[in-house]
Amino acid sequence: MNDTLLWYTTRGAGAVTLVLLSASVVLGILSALRVQSATWPRFLTTGLHRNLSLMTLVFLGLHIVTAVVDPFTHLGWLTAVVPFSSYYRTFWLGLGTIAFELLLAVVATSLARGFIGHGTWRVVHWLAYAAWPIGVLHGLGTGTDAFSVWFFPLTVICVGAVLTALGYRLIAGSRDPLAAPRADFEAAVQQKEA
Amino acid sequence: MQADFQDMDRLTQSRMLARDAGLRLLNRLTTGIALAAVAALGVLTAVSAYSNPGTTTTPSSAATSSSSASTFTPSGLQSSTTPTTSSSGTPVAVSGGSR
Amino acid sequence: MTNLRLLDGRALELGAEGFAEHVRRLGPLPDAGPSLIDVVAASGLTGRGGADFPVGYKWRSIAAVSGGSAVVLVNGAEGEPRSLKDRLLMTARPHLILDGAFLAASAVGAKQVVLYIGEEHHSARQSMKRALAERPEHERRLVRIVAAPARYVAGTSSAAVHLVNAGVATPTSNPPTPHERGVDGAPTLVQNVETLAHVALLARTRQLPGTLLVTMAGGVQRPGVLEVERETTIGEAVAMAGGATEPSQAVLIGGYFGSWIEISKALTLFIDPQALRAYGLSLGCGVIGMLPASRCAVCEVAGIMRYLAGESSAQCGPCFFGLRALADACSRISEQGTNSSDLLRMRRWAAEAPGRGGCHHPDGAVMFLQSALQTFGDEFAQHPPHLRRSA
Numbered sequence: 001m002n003d004t005l006l007w008y009t010t011r012g013a014g015a016v017t018l019v020l021l022s023a024s025v026v027l028g029i030l031s032a033l034r035v036q037s038a039t040w041p042r043f044l045t046t047g048l049h050r051n052l053s054l055m056t057l058v059f060l061g062l063h064i065v066t067a068v069v070d071p072f073t074h075l076g077w078l079t080a081v082v083p084f085s086s087y088y089r090t091f092w093l094g095l096g097t098i099a100f101e102l103l104l105a106v107v108a109t110s111l112a113r114g115f116i117g118h119g120t121w122r123v124v125h126w127l128a129y130a131a132w133p134i135g136v137l138h139g140l141g142t143g144t145d146a147f148s149v150w151f152f153p154l155t156v157i158c159v160g161a162v163l164t165a166l167g168y169r170l171i172a173g174s175r176d177p178l179a180a181p182r183a184d185f186e187a188a189v190q191q192k193e194a
Numbered sequence: 195m196q197a198d199f200q201d202m203d204r205l206t207q208s209r210m211l212a213r214d215a216g217l218r219l220l221n222r223l224t225t226g227i228a229l230a231a232v233a234a235l236g237v238l239t240a241v242s243a244y245s246n247p248g249t250t251t252t253p254s255s256a257a258t259s260s261s262s263a264s265t266f267t268p269s270g271l272q273s274s275t276t277p278t279t280s281s282s283g284t285p286v287a288v289s290g291g292s293r
Numbered sequence: 294m295t296n297l298r299l300l301d302g303r304a305l306e307l308g309a310e311g312f313a314e315h316v317r318r319l320g321p322l323p324d325a326g327p328s329l330i331d332v333v334a335a336s337g338l339t340g341r342g343g344a345d346f347p348v349g350y351k352w353r354s355i356a357a358v359s360g361g362s363a364v365v366l367v368n369g370a371e372g373e374p375r376s377l378k379d380r381l382l383m384t385a386r387p388h389l390i391l392d393g394a395f396l397a398a399s400a401v402g403a404k405q406v407v408l409y410i411g412e413e414h415h416s417a418r419q420s421m422k423r424a425l426a427e428r429p430e431h432e433r434r435l436v437r438i439v440a441a442p443a444r445y446v447a448g449t450s451s452a453a454v455h456l457v458n459a460g461v462a463t464p465t466s467n468p469p470t471p472h473e474r475g476v477d478g479a480p481t482l483v484q485n486v487e488t489l490a491h492v493a494l495l496a497r498t499r500q501l502p503g504t505l506l507v508t509m510a511g512g513v514q515r516p517g518v519l520e521v522e523r524e525t526t527i528g529e530a531v532a533m534a535g536g537a538t539e540p541s542q543a544v545l546i547g548g549y550f551g552s553w554i555e556i557s558k559a560l561t562l563f564i565d566p567q568a569l570r571a572y573g574l575s576l577g578c579g580v581i582g583m584l585p586a587s588r589c590a591v592c593e594v595a596g597i598m599r600y601l602a603g604e605s606s607a608q609c610g611p612c613f614f615g616l617r618a619l620a621d622a623c624s625r626i627s628e629q630g631t632n633s634s635d636l637l638r639m640r641r642w643a644a645e646a647p648g649r650g651g652c653h654h655p656d657g658a659v660m661f662l663q664s665a666l667q668t669f670g671d672e673f674a675q676h677p678p679h680l681r682r683s684a
Binding site: 004005008009011012013015016019020023039040041043044047048051052055059062144145148149150151 | 212213215216217219220223224227228231234235236237238239240241242243245246247
C-alpha cells in the first residue's frame, strides 16, 4: 500500500468527518426547535441527525486508522485513545483524541438510551457541544492543511453553519411560546411511584 | 398479511402514507449523503495530494507541550499522478430505526 | 361452556373475583402459543380501547418481529374522564385481564408484561396488585405495574411507552411506532384491558362473549357500566340504565373524541362497532352520554372543547394554539351569543387543524367539534348570550 496514500486519505477523511460532524450538530440543534413542514416531518430531522452521526463515526474511524497505520506518522494505537500521548503535535492531536472519545460517549449512550434512562442520556449528549469545537481546533492545529486554500474555507463554512444554527436556536428558542406550556405538561405527566 | 385499510379510517391512512413518505425521504437522503461523502473523500484525498504532496511540514504553530514535536516527513516519493480515488471507507446507510 | 359474559360470576358489589374462584368458574389458563393468533384473527375481535383495530392483525405483526423479546403493555389508563368500564373490569375481574395478558404474551412471544394503570384509580390498582400476587411465580415475575398520569393523552399507546422508557408520558407520532420499537426498544403490544378480557374467554370457549362494555353517562337515572350484546340498541341501553332523567336532545357516542347524534336517530342504533362504522360513527371507548333537552348544547360543547384544549401536550402549535382558538370561539358564542365571524373561524380552523399535529389529539377534538356543528347547527347559529352554566 502506498504510504503517502494513507497520509492523503487521513487528511481527506478528516475533512469529510468535519463536514459530517458539523452537519450532524446543525441537525441536532434544529431538532430541538421542532422545525417541520408538510414534506419534512419532524422525525426526518432527528433521523437524519442520527444517520449522519453514525456516518461521522465511520469516516472518523477511517481517519484514525489511516493515521495510525501510516508508518511515517509514528503514531501508535494508544494515541487514538490516550490524549496527549503522541510525539507529533502532542497538544493538537490530543484534542483529536478527546473529541473522538466524547463522540463515542455521545453515540454509545444514544444507542443504549433505553438502558441508561433519559436523564443520563441528556447530560452526556450535551458533551457534543464540546466535541465539535475540540474537533475543529484539532483540525486547525494538527492539520497539514489547516490554513490551506481548500481546508480553511471548508472549516469556515462548517463553523459558520453551526454558529448560525446556534444563533437561530437562541433567538427562536426564547421566542418559543410553547416552551412554558410544554414544560407544564411534562411536569404533570412525570412518572411517579407505582 | 396486507393491512386491511377498509378497517382504518381515512385520517389514520393518510397519516400512515405521510409517514411512509417521510421515511422514504429519510432513506433517500441518507443514501445520497453517504454517496456524496464517499465521493468527497475521494476528491479531498486527491486535493490534499495535489495541494501538499509531501514536503516536510514544520509545525507552524508549535504545540505547547514539552516533548519536541518531531518533523513529520512523509516519503516524498509521490509521483505527480493523482492517486486513484479508491475509497476504503464503507458507507453505512443506517436507517433511523424502522422499516 | 355456553357464551360466557365478561361480568359473569360473583356480584359486582362483592368486589374482586379471586384467583381460586376464577379458576373454579372458568378453568385454568389454557395453553397458548402462536396458534392462538389464528383463533383471535378468525374471531374478528377488534380493540376496545377506542381505535377498534383488528386484534389478530396486531398480534400477527408483533409476533413477526418479536423474536421472543416483545413486551405486552396492558392499557388500563382510562384517560377518558367519563369512562368507567376499564376501572370496573380491573376492580371486579382482574384475573380475566391477567389471563388475557399472559395469553397474549405467549402468543406473540413476549418476555415482559407492563400493567399501565391510572395513578388515581386506587381500587383498580389495588385489585390488580392483589390479583397479581395470587398468580403463580412464573407469571408474576414477568409483570411490573406502572402508574399512568391522570391526563387525557397519557392513555395513548405512544405516551404509555414513552412513560415507561423515558419517565414522561408525552404522546408522539414519530416513527418507530410502539409496535416496532416500544418499551426498552422491543416490539410492544399495547392492548386495552377489556380487549384482553375478551381474549381470556375466547381462548377457553373458542368464541367471543358477544357482548361489550359501555359506560352510560349524562342524563340517565343510573349512570355506570353496562354489559350489552351487539344487538342491543342505544334506546334499550338507556332503559337498562333506568331510563333518561328527562327527555334528551342528543347522544354523544364514543366519549370526547366521539360524535353527536340527534336523539331520534340515536335510540335505534345498535351498540356494535361495525354497525356504527357503517354510519360513519365510532363506538370509541364506549362512553354513551345522554344530553338532556334542558341543557344548552352549545355550552356543553364549549366546555368539552375547553377541556380538550387544556389537555394538549403543547408539543405542536396547531394543537396547542389551534384547539385553544377553537375553544375560545366556542366559548365566545356560548357566553356572548352567536356571531358569524366565530362561526366561520371554527369551520375554517376545524378544516385546517387535523393531520398537522404530532399526534392524534387535535384530530379527535376537531372531529368532535365538527359533529357538534353538524348536529347542533341551528343552536350554534342562533345562540343567545348567557353566562357559563356547565363547566
